[in-house]
Amino acid sequence: MGTREVSPQSWRGDSARAFHALRSRWRTASLASGWPFPTDWAVAEVDLVCEAVLAGTDPDQALVELGRARARAGSGLGETLQDVAALHAVLTVPEDHDGLVSADPDATPARLLRVTAMAWSDVLVQQLAQSEVRDGLTGLNNTAYLRARLREIYRAAAAGGFEARSRYVLVVVDADLGHTTGWSRLAAMVLLADVLHTAFDGGQTLATIGPATMVVLAQRDGRLSERTAATRWLTTERLGVDPQLRQVGVPSVRLEPLPATHENACRLVAELARTPGH
Numbered sequence: 001m002g003t004r005e006v007s008p009q010s011w012r013g014d015s016a017r018a019f020h021a022l023r024s025r026w027r028t029a030s031l032a033s034g035w036p037f038p039t040d041w042a043v044a045e046v047d048l049v050c051e052a053v054l055a056g057t058d059p060d061q062a063l064v065e066l067g068r069a070r071a072r073a074g075s076g077l078g079e080t081l082q083d084v085a086a087l088h089a090v091l092t093v094p095e096d097h098d099g100l101v102s103a104d105p106d107a108t109p110a111r112l113l114r115v116t117a118m119a120w121s122d123v124l125v126q127q128l129a130q131s132e133v134r135d136g137l138t139g140l141n142n143t144a145y146l147r148a149r150l151r152e153i154y155r156a157a158a159a160g161g162f163e164a165r166s167r168y169v170l171v172v173v174d175a176d177l178g179h180t181t182g183w184s185r186l187a188a189m190v191l192l193a194d195v196l197h198t199a200f201d202g203g204q205t206l207a208t209i210g211p212a213t214m215v216v217l218a219q220r221d222g223r224l225s226e227r228t229a230a231t232r233w234l235t236t237e238r239l240g241v242d243p244q245l246r247q248v249g250v251p252s253v254r255l256e257p258l259p260a261t262h263e264n265a266c267r268l269v270a271e272l273a274r275t276p277g278h
Contacts (some may be wrong), residue, residue, distance in 0.1 A: 022050050022090070025101065029086035033103035035079060037158055039261045045069040053091065060115045067119030071127075073263045074151045077120055081105055084116050135208040137186060138193035143273065146207040147266050149217055154262035164265075165258035171200075171216040171228055172272055173235070175251040191238050192251065199230040210273035215256075228253060 027041055035041055045066040052059040063084065070080040086103035093101055105113065133145040141149075150164075157164040173196065175188055189212070196206050196216060205217040218224060232253045239251075256272065259265050 018054055019047075019050055022054065023047070025090045026050070026087050029090050029101040029103055030083045032101075033082050033086050035083060035086075037154070037262070040073060040075070040154075040263050041083075043069050043073070043263055049087065053087075060111070063112060063116045064119040067116040068123050071120040071123035073266060074147065077117060080120055081108075081113050081117060084108060084112055088112060138189055138208045138214070140193050140196070140214060141205060141207040143207060143209045143269060146205060146209065146215065146217065146269060149205045150258075150265045150269075151262050153217070154265070163260065164262075165260065167220055168258055169218055169220055169224070170256040170258065170268075170272075171218055171224075171231070171253065172256050173214045173216075173231065173251055173253050175212045188239065192235060195231055195234040195238060198234060199227045209269055213273055215269070215272065224255075228255065 023046065026046070027038075030041060031038055043066075045062070045068075048062040049059055049066055052062040066084075067080060070083070082103055082105060085105040085108045086101070088108040089101045089103045127144055133141055135142050153168055154164050157167070173192060175192060189208075192214060193206075193208070196214060200206060200216050200218060202223075204219070206214070207217070208214050218227070232250075235251050235253070256268065259268055
């Protein structure tokens, strides 16, 4: 299936106007065809697809990146392929067409759907391979489970007409384990996990997201400050019992506000895991 079939001449160009027009019409068509969460649609990979189309180049690799991004964000395969169908529908009607564009997966070239679906499936297979929801060392939930809980919260927020960040926050605990090895490192992580279980005992989601980073997905209730203070105090007390564990120092305990969208929340979690103390 050649590029000419998916990027008609009327949609080619390198102007900002052409880019924003294509992106806007694609978003409108996707929402009209059933995309469930408008705030989650606009990801960086959407821009890559638009750029490929306007440049008249093969969009396959850009669609691969889009398929992976949708899977990582928790979007279903059906809605992901419907989104691609919306793009194709926009590209196959005149640019000056009035009214909504109807997305039809059955009319979309099989190649576009196939490369997107395969990329989406690759991510799903990787996630299934890591489907154990608990970290073996700390007993806390893993990153995949945290992402799933975040998606549930953003869905509930959208249905309830409120912002997730107005009711929930991430409590981030970072430990400096650069001077510890072997038993001391393992013991420090186990002790920190025990502290979180003690301080946040009300059904909050506790997760290990990095080699020395843990988070709590907690409600912004009247006990949040008390629980956070207890975490700081207990970590200092328990790590100070053993001379080797004292090298860890005082772990950082801080509140990290949730972003406006689930997609950005997942990116925040990934960033926190990569850069402790961020």
